[in-house]
Amino acid sequence: MPVMLRRWRSGPRWTSGFRGADASRTWPGAVRSTTFLPRPGVNRSTRSADSRPPATGVTHGIVRRIDTIAKLNYGGQVGNKTIGCFEIGPDPERPPETGEISSGGDSGAVWLFKQGNRPGTVMAGLHFGGEAAGDPDEHALACLPTSVFEKLEISLAPPAPEDIRTIAGYAPDFLDERIDVPQLDADLTRDAVRLNGSEVVSHTHFSLALGKKQCFPFWVGWNIDGGTLKKLSRGGIPFVKDPRLPATAQGGNELYENNRLDRGHIARRADLLWGSLPEAKKANTDSFFYTNITPQMDDFNQSSKNGLWGKLEDAVFADTEVDDLKVSVFGGPVFQEDDRAFRGVKIPREFWKIIAFTEHGKLKTKGFLLTQNLVQLETLELDEFRVFQVTLGELENRTRLSFPAALHKSDTLQVPEAVADRAPLETLADIQWD
Structure with missing residues (x-):
């Protein structure tokens, strides 16, 4: 031929x-x-x-x-x-x-x-x-x-039936005690994008609520099965908008071109790669939807002493005895009135994260806050990032979200002073896991 x-x-x-x-x-x-x-x-x-x-x-x-x-x-x-x-x-x-x-x-x-x-x-x-x-x-x-x-890392073979089946998002019953998703206040509820009548948008192993005004998620919730984690490459996977949702409600590539802003995952890609291989591969691809992305400075994960923020999920597995190697996480940006606009979009300067796990049959919940103070948004210069361990009540005051009672009951952190007067975390050893 x-x-x-x-x-x-x-x-x-x-x-x-x-x-x-x-x-x-x-x-x-x-x-x-x-x-x-x-x-x-x-x-x-x-x-x-x-x-x-x-x-x-x-x-x-x-x-x-x-x-x-x-x-x-x-x-x-x-x-x-x-x-x-x-x-x-x-x-x-x-x-x-x-x-x-x-x-x-x-x-x-x-x-x-x-x-x-x-x-x-x-x-x-x-x-x-x-x-x-x-x-x-x-x-x-x-x-x-x-x-x-x-x-x-490209395949032209048609997907097997198990590759394309619908896989649920965040699972409330993932741990021994049920943990429901956060609830939005009245204003956030009115602003939330809805899919099939619900403000909860699900992908493989994670779910989220998206704001039309901000174009970023109010919260993202995800589960981690440490016993079945896979190592998969991110090569060749593009960032894309969720075709099920209005394109105007999602931040796109136009925000990230020719500046120091990075596309930052809220639900960490590595956290989602578990289960069967087809399931992990689908989660790998789903993690690149812009609905799971917020703008972060190019040194975001180098924040505060060797990247504490990006290592929190790893630390819980390393420093505690997690039952069944299962963890549930919520995270997202903190929106504030004085967030400065860049290319028509307000850039959040604080992020929050909640890690829930069971140790020896007891549910434990830990909250964290990362602050980044943008000084000159036109040049995108940053003060040093700082990571604080905080209570869920402090996060609710900042985010206008309500977290489920199960998380509040298992949050045992005692902090008499305000966040501004508190010492930031310097190393992972500073985290109070008990």
């Missing part, structure tokens, strides 16, 4: 057009979930990864060798690299117009199996080079699709 390479005016667009995207949309009608192992004598064509721009040329070729090794010198600190690939020579019946089967700018183009004299719908490989300077043997080199997809 012949192969064909097409060139495009805009050049190859592998990175911008494919990485993190659904391949079936990036190459409409040109990629299937099955890919063939190239066989010697099989003809192929190449075309760029993004098939939208007008074609400016076509190159035909025939696979001559498979499982070959190429050594390329990329220069600089990269140096020589050994790459597994297959080799494509010119098609004698349709030789390249320039005599070159591999030209400058072809890297990133896609070799496709041919059907007759037209590109087929199955990808054969990804073009990355040609013969070395001075080599009289004209040929091109391409990587197998499976190698590329594995490197980019």
Whole structure:
């Protein structure tokens, strides 16, 4: 079967057009979930990864060798690299117009199996080079699709039924004692986005309530099963808006471009990756919905002595004997009238978190507050972050949320002074877990 390479005016667009995207949309009608192992004598064509721009040329070729090794010198600190690939020579019946089967700018183009004299719908490989300077043997080199997809952590296989089943969000009965979600006050309730008549929006392993005015969540609740946690890469997963909710009620990428603001997860991605592998993978993807994101400075998780805020969930597992390795967490931003606006959106400068767990059959609840004082929002300069351990009553006063009675009864922190007069946490050892 012949192969064909097409060139495009805009050049190859592998990175911008494919990485993190659904391949079936990036190459409409040109990629299937099955890919063939190239066989010697099989003809192929190449075309760029993004098939939208007008074609400016076509190159035909025939696979001559498979499982070959190429050594390329990329220069600089990269140096020589050994790459597994297959080799494509010119098609004698349709030789390249320039005599070159591999030209400058072809890297990133896609070799496709041919059907007759037209590109087929199955990808054969990804073009990355040609013969070395001075080599009289004209040929091109391409990587197998499976190698590329594995490197980019992309799968074209249809999901199994268990992958796409509906998985519930935050579970109130996750611990031995039921812990319901926070309740909004009257004003927040009027401002809350509703999905199917409810202010609670659920994703895999977490739920939230979203404010239309702020475009950020009032609260996010999530469960952690430490006994079934998985380690999954975040590579290739884009931040996206929840298509079930109005786009205008969700902060998007326009807020984060060309400044020091980061997209900060409220429910930590690592906390959600538990259960079966399909379940953990779905939670990994769901964690990148903008409904779970608030703007944070680029050094947010470096706050107050080596990133205390980002280590609180880890600390409860390390420093206490958590029954069944199960923890429930609530968190979110603190909205204040004097929050300063940036690009039309008020940026919260405080965040809160509640960690609930059972130790030796007894429910325990711990509250935390992180403050970040934005001095000059135009330049986004920050005072030092500070993390405080606080009572649930203090958090209710700040957030206008009401937490369930079970959490209040298990909150044993005694703090006579106000937060402003209290010493911040310096290390994880300062946390009162008892």
